[in-house]
Amino acid sequence: MRAVLHDQGMADSQLIRLATRGSNLALWQTNRIAALLTAYDPQVKVEPVIISTKPDRIQDRPLQELGGDKGLFVKEVEQAVLDGRADAAVHSLKDVPVDEVTAGLELVAFPERENPADVLLTRDGQRLEDLPPGSVVATGAPRRQAQLLSLRPDLKVCGVRGNVETRIRKLMDGEFDAIIMAAAGLCRLGLEHHITQVFTPEEFVSAPGQGIVVVQSTINSPWADHWRAIDSSECRLQAETERKFSQLIGATCYTAAGCLLEVESGRATFRGAVCSPDGRVHLRSRHSSPAADALNLAELAAQDLEQQGSLKII
DSSP states (O other): OOOOOOOTTSOGGGEEEEEEESSHHHHHHHHHHHHHHHHHOTTOEEEEEEEOOHHHHOOSSOGGGGTOSSSTTTHHHHHHHHTTSOSEEEEEGGGSOSSOOOTTEEEEEOOOOOOOOEEEEESSOOOGGGSOTTOEEEOSOHHHHHHHHHHOTTSEEEOOOSOHHHHHHHHHTTSSSEEEEEHHHHHHTTOGGGOOEEOOTTTOOOOTTTTOEEEEEETTOTTHHHHHHTOOHHHHHHHHHHHHHHHHHTOOTTSSEEEEEEEETTEEEEEEEEEOTTSSOEEEEEEEEEGGGHHHHHHHHHHHHHHHTHHHHO
16 A cells, blocks of 8 residues: 655644555555545545554564463554554454453454355365365464364374465475465455365354454544444444454463354354364354344353363364
């Protein structure tokens, strides 16, 4: 995203500064927020404040070695808002911890969600069932690894780091036979032609908040009207329900667990899953209700999975 040029005489009250990571995907997401804001209020100018996070700077070590699992991709971006260098931050919601609220900040806008599905990429168009036994599939997520091994225990799994484009390049260079990624990032970057299979929720339950971009700002932000204008009530409901489920089961980004809330024609369907890392134990829960009661589905699913033995796995 290119910084928006503005006149020196323009009042600061017309400028919204958005803190963001510097990857192409992060900049696309920030550009999307900027477009929504200027569509609502053509008088405002939006400027990116690009932040280099620790995981962005250190690509040759697993995330577990970089200082814990709470907010590795968001803390330094949040700090720009707390320091006054930015008016708000733009995050992928799945990177925002569910059990650690940063003092002075709140999640203020959840624009419309992109496809939350997990997808498979291969070099020659093979689907999961076509991969020969022993094929190497790349994924850095314990949730994806566990669900993959639940479907194909004969495959091998390897970790992978890097942005969307880097991961695709590694696949094409033959570092592994296939890779599992989020549909959302590929679609946003116009790279969906690389997808060879879109997994259904029955095959892979998504990460909480997958496909959702969130705006985080200060409490009592002067731009509150703008945040409300770009907020999607349905997406906010999905975000809050999925994050509530993660909090209830005690999941972290290293837990092999997922959930997804789907809303259609006033009805909400919630799926939750908890797996053992090797995929041998795969617990599932599915509940439906009127959309107005969707938050309760997170609790029902958490209780259901606990009765099936999820606490022993987690």
